[in-house]
Amino acid sequence: PLPRYQAARYEARITGFSDVLIDYYVEATDTKGNTARSPIRHVFVGQRSGESSRRWEPPEPTTSDVITIFAPAPGNLHWGVNGWQRPDEAYWPPQTVDWGDGAAVESPLAGPREDGTYSVAIGPFDRPEQAVAEVDFVFHFADGSWSSPDETIPIRPVVGTPPEVEITAPHDGDTVRGTIEIVARAEDPDGRVTRVEFLADGEVIGEDLTPPWSIEWDTSSLERGSEHTLRARAHDNDENRGTSPAVTVTVADGPIGCGMVPGRTKLSLLLLLLPLLPLLPWRRDRQHRVTQ
Structure with missing residues (x-):
């Protein structure tokens, strides 16, 4: 059946920004004063040096997986969890720094790899201090540009005990x-x-x-x-x-x-020595017996 009501649409326009990453959220207040806020989102306004690769391994990770994320250019992985919340420090790869907004951290990308891409490994996300249902990320490239739009990796919970x-x-x-x-x-x-x-x-x-x-x-x-x-x-x-x-x-x-x-x-060293064995003098004493 058709819906009885059509939700009202609201929009806002901002101008005057260039070559900058904008963090934004939507906050709604009803007639009784109740307030709800959307998750924080990011958008880069300006020219980008490269699109997000949308590639990670494994493609459908669980909480027990180490996730490798691949990027097309050098820079950092700008990432959060559960709708852009700051990940617990137990999840940070080496040299990760806090972005300072309570929503994200940045981890350096290693590379280049043989195929010219860059990568970073995060996880597993199995710590009791912070349950993780998704990883949110963008690339902050070394030239100062950002990838867009945000990427989200759903994290599937483990049933039973992983190997x-x-x-x-x-x-x-x-x-x-x-x-x-x-x-x-x-x-x-x-x-x-x-x-x-x-x-x-x-x-x-x-x-x-x-x-x-x-x-x-x-x-x-x-x-x-x-x-x-x-x-x-x-x-x-x-x-x-x-x-x-x-x-x-x-x-x-x-x-x-x-x-x-x-x-x-x-093995090759052993094969090289085998032909010399008959030339070596063998000695038998009271305590040891040599066998071939």
Whole structure:
């Protein structure tokens, strides 16, 4: 049926602004003096250096996910939660600063990545101090311009307990070269792990459907000396996800020594020594027995 009443429309016009981000909200008061206020919104008036990329990973995050947000240019992520409220400090990535308006903070974008984009990782949003139902953001680019319009990422609550996962190889701070094996440990307290995804700099680079959880990662096309952040993301039979702590590795820019690259370098060194084994003198004493 058609509605019985049509809501009245109100509008206001402001002028005289250029190259500035405007925060605004709408406040309504009825005949009895009751007042309601809309969430704070933002709009940039002026020329923009780039549109919002509207891209984040995973596309439909839960409260247990680490969310990587990608930007087309350098600058900061200007963000809040739950309709532009200031996020609790427990959620702030390193070097985040308070914007000072009670609605947002700014976190620096890292990069550029191999594809020329920039990114920042936020979350998981599972702290009891502040429940988070959505993340609101715009990009504050390094040239002073802003993306528009606001972006909103809905955050789905977790049902049950998410799986636990960590990367066991390579280790944080390792130097890598060529094709390496990334290995993860994953378990689910109240169900079973169905698959594990592996991410480099926020992008999925592969997945494993059966334990032991691992993939091979070819680093030969990456810039020498560049640093990359690895994570593993485990999925369980309740469609919950758990994300591992970050592991940072550096792509070798020259010859590297024994033990610095997981897996293949140690194996090739062993194969090199095997032909020399018959030439080595063997000795047997009373306490130890050597076997081949």
